[in-house]
Amino acid sequence: MKNKIFALSTLTLTLIAASPAWADPAKVIRIGVATVGTGGKPVFGGSSAATAATRGLIEEEFKKDGIKVEWNYFKGAGPAVNEALANKLLDFAWQGDLPAIVAKASGLKTKILLANGTLGTTYLAVPADSPAKKLEDLKGKKVALFKGTNGQLVVNKVLDQYGLTEKDFKLINMDTATTQAAIATKDVDGAWFGYDVFQLVDRGVAKVIWSNKEGPLSLTRQTHFLVTEDFEKANPEITQRVVNVLVRTAADISKPENAEKVLQEWSKSGVPYASFKKDYNGGADIKRRSSPLLDEFFYNHYKDAVQASLKFKLIRKDFDVNQWFEPKYLNQALKEQKLENFWTAYDAKGTPKGGK
Secondary structure, X not given: OEEEEEOOOOOOHHHHHHOOOXXXXXXXXXXXXXXXXXXXXXXXXXXXXXXXHHHOHXXXXXXXXXXXXXXXXXXXXXXXXXXXXXXXXXXXXXXEHHHHHHHHHOOOOEEEEEEOOOOEOOEEEXXXXXXXXXXXXXXXXXXXXXXXXXXXXHHHHHHHHOOOOHHHOEEEXXXXXXXXXXXXXXXXXXXXXXOOHHHHHHOOOEEEEEEOOOOOHHHOEOEEEEEEHHHHHHOHHHHHHHHHHHHHHHHHHOOHHHHHHHHHHHHHXXXXXXXXXXXXXXXXXXXXXXXXXXXXXXXXXXXXXXXXXXXXOOOOOOOOHHHHEOOHHHHHHHXXXXXXXXXXXXXXOOOEOOXX
């Protein structure tokens, strides 16, 4: 497996010029990942794609065909993945809802293949000795937010519920590593985090004053695995086999007896095992959040996310989410692996519809 790490939020012209506009799919499959491990490690956690990457499962699937797999990790997260997709440097990508919506609204031709990390949590933290106790206490203060990521959409939704907007704060755009350092050194008064917040809490340098952990599902973050339309049309068999691997991996990590191993593997990203364990309720939430299903809840979330993105002026153009999703590969994988009822499907409001 060949791992690449892109440290910049946007790709340089030199990188684009040095890379082929289209890699022969008979030789390489290029996958973009909208994150990077602590210290630039080419490892991530929190999804079946993360586990497949760590275990080299997609590489194993295509080894007999002589097809190599490249995992490209982007410190610039979703926006950087979008630029790589736009410049035809990737075939598949793992990223969050907002950046993919921004790209689609801008005309980037992709297809969402399956859910790949759902119900993501968001935490608002402040330095441990901060007098702030609630969100409103940070009005007018310096707050870090990784803009362009799915976290920004959640933050805008949360602020809207409190009658606030981004303009009520001195928002500073910071990536994950910089945000962690800024809270520790008190260069910011607060910051929005994912599960990585717990390593700061456990060190005694931060405290959480708000989270969506027990809140409505509408305030959670979703991630997915997508493919470019060009690659999918030219390579439906390869696309199916990639989806097969991810679905098989999702089923494996969803088994309760595998929870400890999965959390340990994800901790190779640099986010401590203890952080994943707290965020995933000791591992009990892995199955629900690893479901690949494109159920009514997932569809509805993306439809609502598009409308919210328009409302908050994060995008300018509406589009049909139904035409964006391509469920046939997932449906085939579920059928072949006899997993049609393995995960619970949820309706638009997040109520279980059946399954196990």
